[in-house]
Amino acid sequence: MSDTENPRAGISRRAMLLGTAGAAAGAMLPLALPSWALADDPALGTFPAGQAGDSVFVGIDMPLTGTYAAAGADEQKGIELAIEHLNNGDDLIKAISTKTTKGVLGKKVVSGAADEAAKPDLAVQNATKFIQDNKASVLIGSVSSGTAVALNHFAQDQKVIYLPGISGSNDTTGKDCTRYSFRACFYAYMASAAVGPVLLDKLGKTRKAAYLTPDYTYGHTVFDSMTKFTEAGGWTTVTNQLFPLGATDYSAYALNIANSGADTLVVIGFGNDAVNSIKQAKQFGLLDKMTLVVPYMSPYLVQQVGQDLMAGVYAGLDFYWDIGDKFPLAKQFVDKFEAKYGYKPEWGAEAGYMQIALWADAVETAGTFYPPKVIAAYESGKKYADSLVGPVEWRAADHQLIRPVIVVQGKKASDMKSKDDYYSVVEIVPGDKLLPDPTAFGCNLGSPT
Amino acid sequence: MLNWGNFVSQLFNGLVSGALLALISAGLTIVYGTLGVLNLAHGALFMLGGYAGFVAFQATGSFPIAVVVGALFVAIVGILIERVIVRYFYSRPEEDQILVTFGIGIVIVEIVRYFFGSLSQTVQAPTVVSPIINLGFVIYPEYRLVAFAIVVVALAALYLLLYRTRIGMVVRAGIEDSQMVDMLGINVQRIFMAVFGIGAMAAGFAGIINAPIISITPNVGDDILIQCFVVVVIGGVGSFAGAIVGGLIAGEIMSLTSMFNPQLSQVMLYAVMTLVLIARPQGLFGTR
Numbered sequence: 001m002s003d004t005e006n007p008r009a010g011i012s013r014r015a016m017l018l019g020t021a022g023a024a025a026g027a028m029l030p031l032a033l034p035s036w037a038l039a040d041d042p043a044l045g046t047f048p049a050g051q052a053g054d055s056v057f058v059g060i061d062m063p064l065t066g067t068y069a070a071a072g073a074d075e076q077k078g079i080e081l082a083i084e085h086l087n088n089g090d091d092l093i094k095a096i097s098t099k100t101t102k103g104v105l106g107k108k109v110v111s112g113a114a115d116e117a118a119k120p121d122l123a124v125q126n127a128t129k130f131i132q133d134n135k136a137s138v139l140i141g142s143v144s145s146g147t148a149v150a151l152n153h154f155a156q157d158q159k160v161i162y163l164p165g166i167s168g169s170n171d172t173t174g175k176d177c178t179r180y181s182f183r184a185c186f187y188a189y190m191a192s193a194a195v196g197p198v199l200l201d202k203l204g205k206t207r208k209a210a211y212l213t214p215d216y217t218y219g220h221t222v223f224d225s226m227t228k229f230t231e232a233g234g235w236t237t238v239t240n241q242l243f244p245l246g247a248t249d250y251s252a253y254a255l256n257i258a259n260s261g262a263d264t265l266v267v268i269g270f271g272n273d274a275v276n277s278i279k280q281a282k283q284f285g286l287l288d289k290m291t292l293v294v295p296y297m298s299p300y301l302v303q304q305v306g307q308d309l310m311a312g313v314y315a316g317l318d319f320y321w322d323i324g325d326k327f328p329l330a331k332q333f334v335d336k337f338e339a340k341y342g343y344k345p346e347w348g349a350e351a352g353y354m355q356i357a358l359w360a361d362a363v364e365t366a367g368t369f370y371p372p373k374v375i376a377a378y379e380s381g382k383k384y385a386d387s388l389v390g391p392v393e394w395r396a397a398d399h400q401l402i403r404p405v406i407v408v409q410g411k412k413a414s415d416m417k418s419k420d421d422y423y424s425v426v427e428i429v430p431g432d433k434l435l436p437d438p439t440a441f442g443c444n445l446g447s448p449t
Numbered sequence: 450m451l452n453w454g455n456f457v458s459q460l461f462n463g464l465v466s467g468a469l470l471a472l473i474s475a476g477l478t479i480v481y482g483t484l485g486v487l488n489l490a491h492g493a494l495f496m497l498g499g500y501a502g503f504v505a506f507q508a509t510g511s512f513p514i515a516v517v518v519g520a521l522f523v524a525i526v527g528i529l530i531e532r533v534i535v536r537y538f539y540s541r542p543e544e545d546q547i548l549v550t551f552g553i554g555i556v557i558v559e560i561v562r563y564f565f566g567s568l569s570q571t572v573q574a575p576t577v578v579s580p581i582i583n584l585g586f587v588i589y590p591e592y593r594l595v596a597f598a599i600v601v602v603a604l605a606a607l608y609l610l611l612y613r614t615r616i617g618m619v620v621r622a623g624i625e626d627s628q629m630v631d632m633l634g635i636n637v638q639r640i641f642m643a644v645f646g647i648g649a650m651a652a653g654f655a656g657i658i659n660a661p662i663i664s665i666t667p668n669v670g671d672d673i674l675i676q677c678f679v680v681v682v683i684g685g686v687g688s689f690a691g692a693i694v695g696g697l698i699a700g701e702i703m704s705l706t707s708m709f710n711p712q713l714s715q716v717m718l719y720a721v722m723t724l725v726l727i728a729r730p731q732g733l734f735g736t737r
């Protein structure tokens with residue numbers, strides 16, 4: 001029945017009823033809406049939808065197949081242990097994330113993992129699903145810098161924080177740095193700055209180095225940084241053999257290196273590439289006449305290659321289980337990890353654990369999941385008194401954690417005191433000496449909103 | 450300015466790695482040629498041969514037993530795959546065949562990963578072989594030479610099977626025209642099963658022979674599969690001779706290109722494949 005049909009009524013009964021109902025509903029509105037909708041912070045990325053319930057989702061984007069699968073599985077375990085510790089309020093994670101009680105801001109942390117096989121497009125696909133289906137509050141995980149860099153930019157577009165796990169390229173906090181990404185592990189420049197002086201000191205200043213380099217961002221930047229530091233000390237670079245990530249046959253490269261006149265072999269490959277590089281270098285007699293150097297050492301390398309090939313080899317690591325006497329939290333971490341998983345953690349696990357702990361702390365400090373405030377907490381210059389690798393702090397200019405690098409040397413099999421006693425720690429180099437100028441690699445952080 | 454010493458050693462190395470590729474590709478090409486099915490699980494079968502041989506080696510300590518077990522196990526797996534799954538797809542469109550063999554490949558890889566984990570496993574080369582041999586013009590791992598010799602013998606055996614036996618004649622006829630073979634009253638189903646088994650066996654055999662050279666992981670077959678396709682395209686589908694020549698060409702391309710620009714060695718392979726597709730789409734020895 002239309003209002004116009006009765007010209008004598010000023011306002012129809014229908015309109016009156018509708019108007020009253022509307023006014024009543026309007027008065028009820030502030031009570032009916034959830035509190036977060038009234039907050040000052042506008043919706044951004046998966047905020048606040050991702051925290052609407054009583055849990056928050058962590059999207060774990062990890063290589064679980066392919067040449068980096070073993071390192072990825074280990075890193076995932078570290079992340080999941082950290083999440084378990086957050087939900088239980090474990091003392092270890094509370095030592096780093098001091099405001100944590102249980103969960104993050106009272107919300108339980110749940111996670112899901114997806115395989116990216118070290119392929120950037122798959123990584124972005126997985127991350128997209130995490131955001132659309134799970135409303136992930138944070139994305140974490142990488143072994144390949146190729147995927148880390150892709151997810152850096154994806155995170156910036158989607159306004160969801162992303163935390164690379166293992167990422168060795170200078171580009172991740174260099175030309176591909178973004179406001180929404182934070183890297184806690186060591187990388188090419190830091191590794192070279194730490195390992196380079198040890199090599200110059202112990203191996204001599206006039207060496208001829210051959211490089212076996214995976215042909216993508218990680219390999220290129222490790223090569224650039226290593227040659228920068230070693231050539232400054234007097235080394236010559238005689239050849240750079242670039243191979244595709246995941247290559248299985250290194251015979252051609254090994255022959256080129258054998259004929260290059262080098263006396264030092266620098267293996268940059270990671271994961272299975274490192275295993276194959278070194279095994280085949282041995283098969284072609286390279287290791288009989290050249291000294292092996294591994295500036296950025298992959299998890300599980302010595303277990304797969306054998307102690308004999310790694311004896312005497314200098315290498316750079318993010319973490320080693322045996323640094324517990326210097327860093328008590330490291331010992332706790334190793335013990336708790338081994339109790340749960342039955343083996344001593346590799347450095348990917350430590351990297352994953354650290355990232356979750358530091359993220360929880362940033363969110364607790366910010367008091368909200370609103371990304372720009374969490375980012376501000378990261379960038380606040382807070383000094384962490386202790387962590388799995390001692391005191392650390394974030395560098396706001398490029399979102400790199402200032403942390404130490406562990407230089408190790410492989411032990412002879414006869415010197416091993418236990419089955420895991422692979423390395424002796426040569427030096428734990430503090431991070432503040434190891435970082436490049438923040439603008440050295442072209443970092444230009446984007447906007448938080 | 451060419452380093453002649455390096456050139457000769459790369460030429461030699463290309464021959465050796467090419468021969469292995471030829472063996473694996475021969476398996477792929479006869480399956481594709483006879484059954485018309487592009488077996489995307491071929492790389493996984495290569496990997497499976499490596500692992501079956503590894504298990505046998507751990508149990509017995511004998512490399513020859515490992516080789517036999519590796520080859521036979523994969524042959525049986527291949528026959529099972531053909532009987533249980535693939536034969537229902539002969540009349541289906543090619544996309545379906547590709548998808549099902551691709552899926553089978555993934556399942557095999559993940560089953561192996563479930564039991565063995567993602568870390569690499571080592572199969573020691575037989576101890577009678579010394580680690581390195583100095584050939585004068587190159588210092589080379591002796592086991593690679595042994596593997597080369599074994600592969601040559603295996604290829605010769607495969608050749609004899611295909612070209613000097615009755616079953617081989619039927620298989621070659623099936624490659625040319627399987628309908629005609631059927632009309633002549635020959636049980637094509639059994640031929641298909643045998644061919645799939647032989648093709649799988651070639652991959653599995655290559656897998657265990659290769660295991661002392663390349664540490665085996667669940668994903669070791671991925672790279673090999675792609676290279677095999679390139680070889681089959683270059684050599685011609687269904688052509689045994691094409692697989693051999695294609696494999697040797699591929700091995701040489703990758704070795705020699707690495708001398709000038711290591712980055713380009715795999716890219717060059719694809720470039721040559723593209724040239725062949727443009728100039729002679731059926732491949733060097735292909736007929737279709």
